[in-house]
Amino acid sequence: MARSNSRPLSPHLTIWKWGPAMAISILHRVTGNGLATVGALGLVWWLMAAATGPEAYATFMKCATSPFGYLVMIGITWAFFQHLFSGLRHFVLDMGAGYELNTNKSWSIAAMVASVLVTGLVWLYIFGKAF
């Protein structure tokens, strides 16, 4: 968009002091777009591999269970739960609740802690079952 250099920009990311509400807001966008690309492509790859046959599925499993594959899957799990909890926060905000400064801060922190905790629980369960 064309912008006149004589007009000031509104304060931006480098000006404001970072807080939980800002962090969870940008995390919602980052995790959403991560899931939309890496997550969705991984899901379709898994389904396509299973639809193609045992060899294609073996190739998928070899990539998915490599160290990098585990890193990506753990990342997607965290992104999913982060997006889920910040999404639930958005539902509450949509109803017009939770805008008080302290309430907003508490629930922002709670959502970020919950996503890490649930991701940890899911992968502890998986590794506990496998090894």
Place this chain on the structure above:
Amino acid sequence: MGNGTGIGRVRGLGSARHGAHHWLAQRYTAVGNLLLVLWLIFSLLSLPGLDYDSVVLWIANPLVAVPMMLMIVSIFWHLRLGMQVMLEDYVHDKGLAFFSMLLLNFYAFGGAAAGVFAIAKIAFTGVVE
């Protein structure tokens, strides 16, 4: 007052009353994703194994294939709306904005079609030797 068409209502009342559609569809599909992806995660965690035979036999069950197809549609619909908002915020050049929306539509519809086709093939043909 308007004359009953969309533009008539805009001229008469200031709104065609479709402004919230994108916003609402984002939330409907969010609820769809919430239920269906959690179902997928719990199902995968409770399957005896994630080897080829276990996964294909599981997906071939109609009570799995149908929600899985709904999940694919809900996911790709939701991501199309969400990525559109991201692109609208960051891509300012009109030509690039048009091109990025074109690519996003190809990606969303192509990905959804591939996912639904794969599930249908598994459901109809089962385990391939």
